[in-house]
Amino acid sequence: MTDATPEGGQRRLRAGVIGLGWAGQQHVAAYAADPTVDLVALSAMEEHLLDRFGEEHDVPGRYQDWKQMIAEAELDVVSIATPTFLHRPMAVHALEAGLHVIAEKPMAETGEAAADMVSAARAAGRVLDVSFNHRRRGNVTALKSVVDSGVLGKLYYAKTGWVRRQGIPGLGTWFTKAASAGGGAMMDIGIHMLDMTLHLMGEPEVTAVSASTHAEFGPLGRGGSGFGVSQVEEGVPFEVEDLATAFLRLDGGGTMLLESSWAQWIPHDLCYVTLYGADGGAHIEWGGDAARPQITVWTEVAGMPAELQPAVGEDGHHAAAVADFLQKVRSGDTAAHDGSLALRRAQVIDACYASAEAGGEVAVAR
Structure with a gap:
């Protein structure tokens, strides 16, 4: 973890992004532009996208295996911007590893899968958010x-x-x-x-x-x-x-x-x-x-x-959705931000x- 702190004395957050389609690229840009964040890792199956956005934003960690990224990159927060059916397994794994998670909408392919994500966030005491950018x-x-x-x-x-x-x-x-x-x-x-x-x-x-x-x-x-x-x-x-x-x-x-x-x-x-x-x-x-x-x-x-x-x-x-997520993480109030509202949408x-x-x-x- 880095010891650098932004204005206000809070430690900079180490961020990663899984999935580099259009939505994932928006998360990458949001983290890269935030002075309170170090974008340190990207994961995608497409090697050319890893190279392109890794070079563009000087991201040191580039992984085709998302589990390896979570294990090695010492992240605080991670964005999940992958096909819907992957949200639950990725989010649960990241939450159990101690990371705060923001996933793209829809939260999951079923309400049952979304409920599993909320349960994992509560058990881990971590923030779970869903990016409804249009609001x-x-x-x-x-x-x-x-x-x-x-x-x-x-x-x-x-x-x-x-x-x-x-x-x-x-x-x-x-x-x-x-x-x-x-x-x-x-x-x-x-x-x-x-x-x-x-x-x-x-x-x-x-x-x-x-x-x-x-x-x-x-x-x-x-x-x-x-x-x-x-x-x-x-x-x-x-x-x-x-x-x-x-x-x-x-x-x-x-x-x-x-x-x-x-x-x-x-x-x-x-x-x-x-x-x-x-x-x-x-x-x-x-x-x-x-x-x-x-x-x-x-x-x-x-x-x-x-x-x-x-x-x-x-x-x-x-960018606003990511900024709201980071504010929730910094608030320390994980109980109020466990993905319950997004779960209701899924239901x-x-x-x-x-x-x-x-x-x-x-x-x-x-």
Whole structure:
């Protein structure tokens, strides 16, 4: 361990990253830019990525074996940015080795696997976090300030979604296999909107869901991230959904509509959240009309209908998620940061898939 200390007298943290795809690269950049952190190790199967990012950020430890990295690199914190089915074994191993862990979303392929991660964090007395980077967007932060100000009053309903015209990731790879991904569009991008909207609403519990799923594009090799028909590996079926919708019941009587799609016949990709309160409503979106305000609030001022457009700050993205994780680690309050909130998200997604299979409403596991 290094004895160097940043301003404030706290020891610099030694960080490593497992997985060097796009998300892993964001974690690498965040650690490299943080003056309180030494990025000392990277792990990936792709030797050229290890060389590229190791050289770019002067990282001494470069491992193709992630277990070897954990054993040898003397880390304090580690980011896991690998296929979903690897999150549980990697996180549990790292936590048991005494490391604090941040994993990419989704937390795990099932709620049961996510619960194993939480149990490991509690047993080890270490922080377990999940990177929901989109809640760090400037418009989301601005809307949270609006909600917290009380101008909307009691929130009782929300509509939210992330829909794509053509954007199935890795068609024919682990992304579209049930065992490795755990699910399709709902698991991949719907969970972002679920997290964001529950965060904005003040974390009400989801008590029950009624959901449906569809797979109309992927099984035909259509809807991939490029144009036209993607090349699907022969003999590998499309095992997940490319569109999912859900009606969620919240404690206190509130409700939410959630939709997510990787591919459907719509004009363009779109993300949105609309909140309905007793004293006002609010809407944010991106990916649609660029001329539309990033956030709009409808309410009443001095008895007159009013439309407000609050100021929107800069987006935080992965750098903010990593910074929040490091702050949790430095707080020393591991009991408050054991991954429980992300586990609840995983349990809601489990309930969505169970509802779709059963064809009716199901309760969310507690």
